[in-house]
Amino acid sequence: MKLKCDSELIKLNEKLYPCxxxxxxxxxxxxxxxxxxxxxxxxxxxxxxxxxxMPIVTERTLSLxxxxxxxDKIIKRKVxxxxxxxxxxxxxxxxxxxxxxxxEVISEWGNRICEEKAEIVKVSK
Amino acid sequence: MKLKCDSELIKLNEKLYPCxxxxxxxxxxxxxxxxxxxxxxxxxxxxxxxxxxMPIVTERTLSLxxxxxxxDKIIKRKVxxxxxxxxxxxxxxxxxxxxxxxxEVISEWGNRICEEKAEIVKVSK
DNA sequence: CGGTATCCTCGAAGATACTG
DNA sequence: CAGTATCTTCGAGGATACCG
Numbered sequence: 001m002k003l004k005c006d007s008e009l010i011k012l013n014e015k016l017y018p019c020x021x022x023x024x025x026x027x028x029x030x031x032x033x034x035x036x037x038x039x040x041x042x043x044x045x046x047x048x049x050x051x052x053x054m055p056i057v058t059e060r061t062l063s064l065x066x067x068x069x070x071x072d073k074i075i076k077r078k079v080x081x082x083x084x085x086x087x088x089x090x091x092x093x094x095x096x097x098x099x100x101x102x103x104e105v106i107s108e109w110g111n112r113i114c115e116e117k118a119e120i121v122k123v124s125k
Numbered sequence: 126m127k128l129k130c131d132s133e134l135i136k137l138n139e140k141l142y143p144c145x146x147x148x149x150x151x152x153x154x155x156x157x158x159x160x161x162x163x164x165x166x167x168x169x170x171x172x173x174x175x176x177x178x179m180p181i182v183t184e185r186t187l188s189l190x191x192x193x194x195x196x197d198k199i200i201k202r203k204v205x206x207x208x209x210x211x212x213x214x215x216x217x218x219x220x221x222x223x224x225x226x227x228x229e230v231i232s233e234w235g236n237r238i239c240e241e242k243a244e245i246v247k248v249s250k
Numbered sequence: 251c252g253g254t255a256t257c258c259t260c261g262a263a264g265a266t267a268c269t270g
Numbered sequence: 271c272a273g274t275a276t277c278t279t280c281g282a283g284g285a286t287a288c289c290g
Contacts, residue, residue, distance in 0.1 A: 003245065006177045006178055006180060007180055007247050007248050008245050008246070008247055008248075009180070009181070009245070009246050009247075009248055010239055010243050010244075010245060010246075011243060011244050011245070011246045012238070012239060012242055012243040012244075013242070016181065016246070017235075018160050018178075018179050018180065018181055018182070019159070019160045019163055019164075019179075019232070019235075020232045020233075020235035020236045020239055021159035021160055021163050021228060021231045021232045021235055022156070022159065022160055022235070023235035023236075023238055023239060023243075024159075024231045024232070024234045024235035024238075025154070025156075025159055025231070025235075027238075029150070029154055029155075029156075030154075030282075030283090031147070031150075031154075031282080031283070032283090034144070034146035034147065034149075034150055035143050035144045035146060035147055038144055038146050039144075046251090046252090047251075047252050047253075048251070048252075051252090052131045053131050053143075054143050054144075055131060055132055055134070055143065056134065056141065056143055057143070057283090057284095058283075058284055058285070058286095059252090059253070059254090060253090060254080060255090060283080060284075060285085060286095061282080061283055061284070062253095063252085063253060063254075064282085064283085065283095079252095081251090083290090084251060084252080084290060085251040085252080086251050086252050086253080086290090087251075087252090088251080088252060088253085098234070098237070099234065101230060101234075102230050102231060102234050103146060105226060105227050105230045106146045106149045106150070106227060106231075107144070107145045107146045107149070108145075109149045109223070109224065109226075109227050110142075110144075110145035110146055110147070110148035110149035110150075111145045111148075112223070113137070113148055113149075113152075114135055114137060114145055114148060117137055117138070118135050118136060118137040118148070119135075119136050119137075120128065120133050120134070120135060120136070121133070121134050121135075121136045121141070122132050122133055122134075123132050123133075123134055155262075155263090156262080156263070157263090171271085171272090172271075172272050172273075173271070173272075176272090182263090182264095183263075183264055183265070183266095184272085184273070184274090185263080185264075185265085185266095185273090185274080185275090186262080186263055186264070187273095188272085188273060188274075189262085189263085204272095206271090208270090209269095209270060209271065209272080210271040210272080211270090211271050211272050211273080212271075212272090213271080213272060213273085
């Protein structure tokens, strides 16, 4: 899959992309997807665990992003109970696991920037 | 730089991030930045060359993204002429070059998806 | 417990025309 | 040639309340 000419585009699932990087970014881009995936990369997590790991996301947004990732077959959702209180676990699919090296590299680059200039703060919420 | 507790956030340049991946994504996220950077990774390019490599971006958006990348010190802009017609070249800074491995991995993952399911189309514009 | 529903804000990105 | 100006659209994400 190599674009040979400037007037060529990649077509995947009825969408057009100018470059293979944008295909990846369509799967993991946005404000929260890499964060969710990063938290799932070492094993499955329950909804509320994810919630606690991401103190500044809203429930609605987390829910929407999870659904999107599920639709893209990157994560899977498993329900363990039939009546409330529910137990739901999210984990990476085999396909989703192919993203781990990508997530690692993204995280490491961010870490290097942070080592020099960032500080850690607490959220009161 | 390691978050030890769920109520901790990273603070960098007056912005808050929940995770080191989101720091990186703030630098290279959005619809066009990785595409621009990918085209610059093998050397400098003139404005119009970039333009031609990205047939579906608008001038305005390309211009805004270039400015943002320049502000973040990821790319540099060099002007070679003082009067029109102008000659301007964009290239990665040393800092920007540290992103190359990240871009490669992102591009390779996208490529693997494309190999299986994507096709190449031509834009008429 | 694990979400949805509803409404809203705000900024990224597009369309088009124009300029030093 | 390399942009900027102006106006507009659109959808991601947020706030809040409620539900099975």
